[in-house]
Amino acid sequence: GMDVANASMYDGSTALxxxxxxxxxxxxxxxxxxSRAIHPEYRQVLKTYLMCFHAEIVEIDTPEGITPIEELKKLIDDKTAAVLIQNPNFFGCIEDMETISNVVHKHDTLFIACMNPISLGILKPPGEYNADIAVGEAHVLGNYLNYGGPYLGFFTVKNELLRKMPGRIAGETLDSNGKRCFVLTLQAREQHIRREKATSNICTNQALLALRACIYLCALGKKGIAELTNLNIQKSHYAYERLCTLNNLEPTFKKPFFNEFVLKAKGDLSVTKINEHLLKNGIIGGLDLSGFYPELKNDMLLCVTETKSKDSIDRLITELSKII
Known part of the structure; x- marks a missing residue:
């Protein structure tokens, strides 16, 4: 794991x-x-944030669904502040984070990992592959969808970056009576102390959702989180294997994945046709990737988590088999 976490960020994209x-x-x-395999909307937020800092954002193409190591080596130089990788990435594919970390740190560059926290029930945590900063969206931890928000960003760092970390930090101390208490600490980083020199200028966090996530994790415990992760793996792979048996559907990327996977529609079948048919039958289909990735002209991203039953997956297969 990582050494320190702040009291939350607005969402995963702003944390990144x-x-x-x-x-x-x-x-x-x-x-x-x-990496271009980072969530496209996260990359849009990144560009908006860095616009006024005259930063150069170099994106790496991912034709095989994961970040190509040799291409990454060519792009890192002495002007590179950080390398950003999402794992599992937007396509659901598992990145080689340990190898990427070794490549990045040869250049005295920070390695920033973005992740789905539920995947850490089975994948190696960022501290073990020496990530400097680990961020992501923790909405999946006991929170629910509500018309697009609110969400819950998490932000964790190594100890040496503590005083540079944005957001509020809760610390433990003793009060005047010697009793244990909690305070907001290291506030000299924040804008209400010295705005022009602040390393933290965010004004919003999601403490209520962070509390829900904390309760959820405590209720599950280590064993429960591992079981939850395995449920995600079993259900998503069951759906993937069933879908790949249908005519005119094939996997776009043949890589290990978690939760999400990408399928290509072949022949006269289109993602639009698939989704229109499914919607008429009360099913929300896969995300048409052509809007984010023009090269993926007839590919769709599907997600299957612990919330989906075997019956609902079988119903998806039944409906698709009617038009394929």
Whole structure:
């Protein structure tokens, strides 16, 4: 695991952007190398955040569904402040985080990992592959969808980056009576102390949702989290294997995955046709990737989590078999 976490961020995308800002300030460099397999909307937020900092954002193409190591090596130089990788990535594919970390740290560059926390029930945690900053969206931990929000960003760092970390930090101390208490600490980082020199300028966090996530994790415990992760794996792979048996559907990326996977529609079948048919029958289909990735013209991203029953997956297969 990582050493320190703040009291939460607005959402996963702003946590990633704040991590990039930390790297730019710390390294006094303006180049950010970013995998195109990071969530496209996260990358849009990143570009908006860094617009006024005259930062150079270099994106790495991912034709095989994961970040190509040799291409990454070519792009990192002495102007690079940080490398940003999501794991599992937007396509659900598992990245080789340990190898990427070794490549990044050869250049005195920060390695920023973005992740789905539930995947850590089976995948190696970021502290074990020496990530400098680990961020992501923790909405999946006991919170629910509500018309697009609110969400819950988490932000964790190594100890040496503690004083550079944005957001509020809760610390433990003793009060005047010698009793244990909790306080907001290291506030000299924040804008209400010295705005022009602040390393933290965020005004919003999601403490209520963070509390829900904390209760959820405590209720599950270590064993429960591992079981939850395995449920995600079993159900998503069951759906994937059933879907791949249908005519005119094939996997776009043949890589290990978690939760999400990408399928390509072949022949005269289109993602639009699939989704229109499913919607008429009360099923929300896969995300048409062509809007985010023009090269993926007839590919859709599907997600299956612990919330989906075997019956609902079988119903999806039944409905698809009617038009394929």
């Amino acid at each position: 952007a704040e991590a990039a800002l930390l790297a730019i300030r710390l390294k006094e460099r303006n180049k950010i190398v970013c």
